[in-house]
Amino acid sequence: MKLFSAPVSPFVRKAVLAVHELGLNDKVEIVKGDYNDESSDLFKCSPIGKIPAMAAPDGINLCDSQLIVAYLDAQSDQAELLPASGSARWEALASEALADGLMDAGVDVMREVRRPEGTISSEIEQKFRDRAVAVLDRFEQEAASYGDEFHVGRISLLCALDYFSFRFADMEWQKGRPNLVAWHAKFTDRASAKATHPATWTL
Template sequence: MMILRSAPASPFGRKAKIAADLLGLHDAIEVVFADTNDPNDSLPTQNPLGKIPVLILDDGSKLYDSRVIVEYLDALAGGGRLIPSASAARWRVLSAAALADGMNDAALLIIYEKRFRPAELWSQAWMERQAQKITRALAVFAAAPPAGIRDISHIGLACALGYLDLRFAGAWRGEYPALVAWLDAFAADVPAFEATRLKD
């Protein structure tokens, strides 16, 4: 059985879990908690960067970065299901997925600034720069949310919005009602989204 090292709050780990579920691979993966802040966790031996998620295959080899993991799972399930094989659709979907991942990266940088630096050293300019990235990405997605068959761009956006709900109390919702409706529809259509939500 494959092992996915992750943590419940990770939007990138959540993306891999939802992808596995949509591909019918949920039962082929055991999720094992990883603590990125624990120096005794084996995570750095599985990913030298000490980041999650990491997928450990049956032969012991390791895949890291959620994009790589999702592409591997998609190929394992026959290919072309979450990442289109046709060129034009492929690049469109991968670009949208990268934009969603970038939202998560920016949100994480804000969280890390507050978590790992004393308040008197926080850089408001740095945090505002990250917040602007999120705002610009939200505007792009609000203008044209992912449509059609659920793919990696849908999963990525849902996980990004879910992470903004978790860490920023859903402050985005008042400005982007179209995305609220889109996320509600995604959650209704993909039960794994609620199943992977970090419960209070």
């Protein structure tokens, strides 16, 4: 399996972290995905041109981090990142989608501030920053009831929080969110989290 990736992307980190959790390092080749070059192998795998994307056996091309993690989970007996059924499954998926939304808001802010000078909209930047704050506040409420499970939803949340620390230290997501800080502290030293941290992970 070939996983198209790039450093810092929180969506890529989610997939790579899952590879570690599931013990699939020998089965997944992590390669650079160049989303600026439409003739690159990334686009042959996924014409959407976003990372992560994964070329799996039997010509199956997977082009979204949720799908990639679900696929990887099905290839491993080492752990279960996506609960098989019932409310646990839907809670995990709902939490993953919410955390992905937090990542999206961060990526949207970065896209806006990287536009050419004179075309950057501070309103648009602020809109996505406000969205991120609203999602962080929702997670602060929910984190009070989180246990020790480390499923797709929690993996996505960890990746989103570390991405915000890395890109938007000024936002201080930790401020006024003690439940989230306590939850984050429980998982930040996990081997898979340390091996994939945005400050150090490279291809």
